[in-house]
Amino acid sequence: MNIHFTPDDALFQLAVVLVAGIVGGELVGRIGLPKVTGWIFTGILLRSFETQHDAFTGLTSGAVAGFDRFMDFVLGYIAFTVGAALHFASLRNAGKRLGFLLLGEALITPTIVVLAMYFVGGWIDPENMTIRVCLILAAIAIAGAPGTTVLVVQEARAKGILTRTLIAAVALIDMVAVGVFTFVVSYLTQDAGDVVSWHSSWPTALISVAREFGVAFLVGTSCSMIALGLTRTIVGPAFLGPTMVAVILGAWGAATGFGASSILACTFAGIVVSNVRHDTVRSTEAYLHSIGGVLFAAFYTLAGMKLDFALVMNAAGLVVLFFLARFLGKYGGAFAAMSIADVPKRVRNYLGLALVPHGGVAVGLIIIVQSVPHLSDVAATVTTVGLAALAINQLLGPSGARFALERAGEKDKDFPRLLDFLDEHHISVNITGTTKDEIIRSLASQLYSTNITPALPQDEFVQKVLEREQLETTFLSKGLMIPHAELEEGTNITGILGISSKGLNIGAPDGPVHAVLLLATPKADRKRHLEVLAAIATAITRNINFREQLYHARSAAHAYDVLHAEKAEDINYFLEDAMARVRDSGEQN
Structure with a gap:
């Protein structure tokens, strides 16, 4: 019998990624860091060693593109889960602080990033750091990392006001990021030149934002309502979980077909399901909980393989500047918002640090920049600075978030307590x-x-x-x-x-x-x-x-x-x- 081994077999490659990620996560976990950091770091190592191992496994950074559908599903699941956290009845007392926080994210974070990148970054690299680059990077800086945040919270068994605010905020913050990014890109692409008439372009940009959100909302709502209708008439309780998986797949694919944000569509689907039939969300989470480790370990290891750490050295000054400016914006915006909202000091002092992780939405926005012809003059700079800073954030952000949960006194609190019902x-x-x-x-x-x-x-x-x-x-x-x-x-x-x-x-x-x-x-x-x-x-x-x-x-x-x-x-x-x-x-x- 002839045995022929094909090194580019997708299942074998996924097995290599999964085992490597599991081992890396466990080793990093033993030194007190979040496992997600170990998964990402393992992916970066796999990418750096690809010339040595690709002859045996076929696992190269290029081959990772073959797993994009898998990564789309996990991103959709993360967006759906985070959207489901926005159960409005449960957030009755959180509206004030969430509103101020979103305002801070929409104004303070991008303002600090624009000023830092334009004036200091323009001094470091005056040729590439144009106002167009600064505006796009500012919009990308708003985005958070719902998946990373949820994983850190789960691993830390965290519970409390900061945790509740954080989980509810990451979905809304990503919505703000998509909205600001859509506005900026639409504004900048009204004219291929560097000078654009503000008075003639901003209405068109607002229409683009409205369309993006409107289509995503219709897609997410339609998929979730059809599924909920089926669960009330035909589908039995045993298949609630699989039906919600179909919602995630359908919302992602339909939004892509209509040219809208798939992440937004899945988030809206989660919001609708949570507020129309809240118990269904628990069924979905329980259904996927048993394989959650597989999904996340593979996803973040693959994500690490997409990040080229060599980019950091190509624009080290701008990368560090963008990282620091985003950190100051996140921390300053959250601190100001929580001060106005008059929350407990430990929440005010550490929420900004917990918001530092940067993830999948930012990667998606950078990919959009690469695909827009009118942004070809800025795509290289945005990609280099954005992805390199993202790599640093992916490694440091999870540890920062867990440190914030620890300092806020919410780590290891997600266990049954006598007064749990008094949320x-x-x-x-x-x-x-x-x-x-x-x-x-x-x-x-x-x-x-x-x-x-x-x-x-x-x-x-x-x-x-x-x-x-x-x-x-x-x-x-x-x-x-x-x-x-x-x-x-x-x-x-x-x-x-x-x-x-x-x-x-x-x-x-x-x-x-x-x-x-x-x-x-x-x-x-x-x-x-x-x-x-x-x-x-x-x-x-x-x-x-x-x-x-x-x-x-x-x-x-x-x-x-x-x-x-x-x-x-x-x-x-x-x-x-x-x-x-x-x-x-x-x-x-």
């Missing part, structure tokens, strides 16, 4: 009302507007709470009230915390009420209900510092920070730790 969108500050009934009804309305609601119609739930209140008041001392109802159905406790710094005069025996914790407890979770009551009551009545900080929290984010801080772990403990203590106590007895 930011289950907290409301500055509540008002003149009677118990009015306040209970108001809080119940807010509770039912979230994505986690009691398994009971709202009116029936309110009635059960009021009936319980008539039997025995739930006023406790020190300004605390905990109205609640026990439900026949459901498995997990939920609730909402209302805070009034001024105090509510609603008949409490010891004065104004400052905190009202409305609970909905299924019979199956009654043990946790009792633990929650004991923990909150103990903290409020016995710890004056905790009580004052909670009662006078300026926002839901500040209140969440008080409840979930390390200092509050005595009351908001990790459930696994509590069970371990119970087991140890039983063994000793």
Whole structure:
């Protein structure tokens, strides 16, 4: 039998990439760095050694182009997942800071990059660093790295206000980047020359942006709504995950066919699915979770092979300048936005660092520059500076993001805790009302507007709470009230915390009420209900510092920070730790 080995076999090459990436990621992980950094670094090494190994594997930087469809799917999956994080009901209290952050990203980051590249970069390389190059690089600088960010968050098991803001922001920031980039490119290509009439070109540029977003929105919405229709009529629960994979493939391919942004289309698809049928998102994530390691290890190793580190040396001064200018823009914009939004200091100080990673969208925008004829005069400079700085960001950015999560105190917090149901969108500050009934009804309305609601119609739930209140008041001392109802159905406790710094005069025996914790407890979770009551009551009545900080929290984010801080772990403990203590106590007895 004749055995003929073909070194350019795609499956064999993918196996080499996957194994090399896994090994590189594990080795880098052992020295405390994110695995994604190891995957990218492994890809860069594979590219640098290609002349030695291509005779055996056929794996060259050119052969990597054969895996573009695979990379498109992973990018689409990342965009869909990040879009799904934009569940509007869950972001009720985050709108202010997200709005300011997007404004900072749209204005501060590109402004700093343009000024730095034009004046300092123009001094370093006056021939190539034209205003056209500076504007395009500024637009590219806005883009983030949703995939890298999500992976770092998952690996760090991070949870908190910074994490929530970061995950929600990366999708929106990429939308801003695509919009600004589309505007700049449309503006610059109205005339092949260096001088363009602003008054005649900006309306056309805005129309291009509107078309880009409009087509992507229609494609993403259409694909997701068709799929959701099928899942409600024909497709069973077992195939929810595969159907959503079809949404990702369909949205990416259709957007490409219409000449719109495929990343935007998949992001819009995720947003629509998340807000129309939120449980479907979890099915998709669960379906792909088992092979997520394969997808990401191969994807980022291949991405590393696309980055030529030799480019750094060709324009070292401009590359370092662009990297530093983008870093200052990201950090400065986030710091200013979070200062205005009045978030906890640890979020304000470290969010900018967590936004530094630069990824797939930036690569896509650079490729677009290469394909536009009217930008041929700037394509080489943009590609060299952009990709070289991207390579540095890919290596340093993930570590910076994880460092930010650690310093913000959110690393290793994504484990079940007693008060997990009191997420930011289950907290409301500055509540008002003149009677118990009015306040209970108001809080119940807010509770039912979230994505986690009691398994009971709202009116029936309110009635059960009021009936319980008539039997025995739930006023406790020190300004605390905990109205609640026990439900026949459901498995997990939920609730909402209302805070009034001024105090509510609603008949409490010891004065104004400052905190009202409305609970909905299924019979199956009654043990946790009792633990929650004991923990909150103990903290409020016995710890004056905790009580004052909670009662006078300026926002839901500040209140969440008080409840979930390390200092509050005595009351908001990790459930696994509590069970371990119970087991140890039983063994000793």
